[in-house]
Amino acid sequence: MTGKLIVIPVYKKGDKSDCNNYRPISILPTCSKVFESIIYDQISDFIIQNNVIPKFQHGFSKNKSTFTNLLDVTNLIAK
Structure with a gap:
């Protein structure tokens, strides 16, 4: 991998003649995308198996969202 995009x-x-009316999009090489996916899966599995993230952490967690966090808080208050 050469590190070029x-x-x-x-x-x-x-x-259209004003460069400020354009946004840059970078096209990543396929190998970079595959490598990133493999590393992400390994780190994610490690985090889940070793309980690195507390169970009440919903941000950036698989199958969790602000909605599931709100449900947890609502259930705690209801108890």
Whole structure:
């Protein structure tokens, strides 16, 4: 892997001759995407198996959201 990206300007709106009306999109090489996915899965499995994240932590956790966090808090208050 060389660490190089292909950056493509994508038009947003406004005058097409104004560079501020474009946003850069980087195209990652396929190998980088596969490598990232493998590393993510291994780290995620380790975190789950070793209870690194407390059970009340819902942000950035699989199958959890602010809604599930709200349900947990509501259930605690109801007890």
